Amino acid sequence: MNDPVYHELRDLAARRPLTPAEEARLEAWLTAHPEARADWEQEAALDRLLRELPPAPVSSNFKVLVLQALDAEERAAARAAQAAPWRLSWRNIFSPRVASVGLLLALGVAGAFEYRTYTRTQLARGVRDVSSVVALTGPDVLQDFEAIHELPAAPAKADLDLLAALQ
Amino acid sequence: MTGQPDPDAALMLRVREGDREAFAELVGKYQQPVISILYRTLPDAAEAEDLAQHVFLQVYKSAHRYEVTAKFSTWLFTIARNLCLNEIRRRSRHPAQSLNETFAADEDQPVRQYEDVKTHSPPDTLLHGELEEKISAAIAALPENQRTALLLCRQEELSYEEIAEVLGCSLSATKSLIHRARETLKQQLKPYLRTGAWR
Numbered sequence: 582m583n584d585p586v587y588h589e590l591r592d593l594a595a596r597r598p599l600t601p602a603e604e605a606r607l608e609a610w611l612t613a614h615p616e617a618r619a620d621w622e623q624e625a626a627l628d629r630l631l632r633e634l635p636p637a638p639v640s641s642n643f644k645v646l647v648l649q650a651l652d653a654e655e656r657a658a659a660r661a662a663q664a665a666p667w668r669l670s671w672r673n674i675f676s677p678r679v680a681s682v683g684l685l686l687a688l689g690v691a692g693a694f695e696y697r698t699y700t701r702t703q704l705a706r707g708v709r710d711v712s713s714v715v716a717l718t719g720p721d722v723l724q725d726f727e728a729i730h731e732l733p734a735a736p737a738k739a740d741l742d743l744l745a746a747l748q
Numbered sequence: 749m750t751g752q753p754d755p756d757a758a759l760m761l762r763v764r765e766g767d768r769e770a771f772a773e774l775v776g777k778y779q780q781p782v783i784s785i786l787y788r789t790l791p792d793a794a795e796a797e798d799l800a801q802h803v804f805l806q807v808y809k810s811a812h813r814y815e816v817t818a819k820f821s822t823w824l825f826t827i828a829r830n831l832c833l834n835e836i837r838r839r840s841r842h843p844a845q846s847l848n849e850t851f852a853a854d855e856d857q858p859v860r861q862y863e864d865v866k867t868h869s870p871p872d873t874l875l876h877g878e879l880e881e882k883i884s885a886a887i888a889a890l891p892e893n894q895r896t897a898l899l900l901c902r903q904e905e906l907s908y909e910e911i912a913e914v915l916g917c918s919l920s921a922t923k924s925l926i927h928r929a930r931e932t933l934k935q936q937l938k939p940y941l942r943t944g945a946w947r
Contacts, residue, residue, distance in 0.1 A: 592908075596904055624934075627933055630937060630940065633935075634883050636784050637788075646797075647804045648771075648775075649802050650805060654805065699758075
């Protein structure tokens, strides 16, 4: 049944009882399309069943219960805030102030980590540079090591005299 | 969204400022439709109420995020559907856990008071009881998106566009969901549709 009039009236009847004018329009349409009457009667019967289905039971103090539940929630939230003011609720966690502090902390930690990595890299580079410049001397340098090691730390008197005479 | 101002949006703006009276007014207006929708998914009146209570608490807590561009009922039913889907998912993971354990119900809360609204004679009650059970079972057996689309369709203040917004799908997809739900129900309830046994 694809007639727009039928569709329109069926949609209306699915939502509310038809007005007398709509009933008259329907009756005229059904007279012109008798083949649709059986289908319409089924639709109308279903509408009647659904309409007369009793509504869900609602306790007479439902509104009071909701308001009391709301009070209880607010009291519990106030108690929680009083008992542990530092505790963050989800709303606080996503508040702009807490979010900006969190961002600053994250940036600080990331900066410290980056700085440590940088200083370690610099140190490693320094060690590499020094080791490349100061090459290890040959073993011949150590040939007279023992004799030199035995020399006194201060210059000998004879040496000083010789130096004075030469000047 | 139509050009007419949404009176619920005005109330919601007051709720955003912490106005409890405006909140109570919204709860009073929407408690029945919200609980009815949840009840068809969690067919236990107490559990549907518990979840509805959390829907309204969520509305209050999220009031600062409410934009007036959105119709209040659309926003409310979206919250209700999301919490309901979360509950369905939670149940599939922890089937033995009750809703109260999830939401840690306040033990100081007073008990619910239900009014006895049944006015039928005993044979009528029996007939209605059986039929109601069949219809409820048929609705509960629908896929979640079809069931929600069908139930929201019964909310006259929601347009098809708004239902599509709650479901997060296109207008044509929404109409298709409603159509498929109705076709399934017609098949499931065929004997009752033929006899008109409800009346």
